[in-house]
Amino acid sequence: MAWLEVTTVENIPLMGARKIVYKELEIAIFKAKDGELFAVHNACPHKKGNLSEGIVHDKMVTCPMHSWVIDLKSGEAVGSDCGCTKTYELKIENELVYINL
Template sequence: MANIKKWYKITQLENIPLMGSRKVKIGEIEIAIFKTRDGSIFAINNICPHKKGKLSEGLVHETQVTCPLHSWEIDLKTGEALGNDKGCTGIFETKIKNETIYICL
């Protein structure tokens, strides 16, 4: 049986500041939504693969977020830990329609 994906309306684009984030919960999944300096939107699992820190509370720079617990850097495009760190968190497809952010699960 094929998995059927669904798009979820999250928030208006203006509700997330540049270099900022928001967290949302869809069912049991907590997701961190990030807006980079150039206005790109990324959505990843809100849990760092290292010590389970809340990535939505981290610092956004370029297309990475730094975990607030132990400064692991996570690539927002891939969910992969950068540098010498090893680990990965889930990523989610996003789209913007009429200034509204949607996430596909």
């Protein structure tokens, strides 16, 4: 695994997301209300909806397709829904965001 520079902290909106594409991977990077960043595979485990287009609340995102709620830290579906999307480790150095791929 290697660290890849993907964006700046400033480029990710508060309570929003940015989609990045690396080779064949599509990853969503989210910024929670407290500024914490999370990275997950940009596909809901239910019907593969683009999570980067979902609504961010607390440290979760609601999929825009069928309203599944995904915990951004674990990638697990919340509530009665079952499923998980891959999460990725992030680090910040000098306001640059790196992802461990």
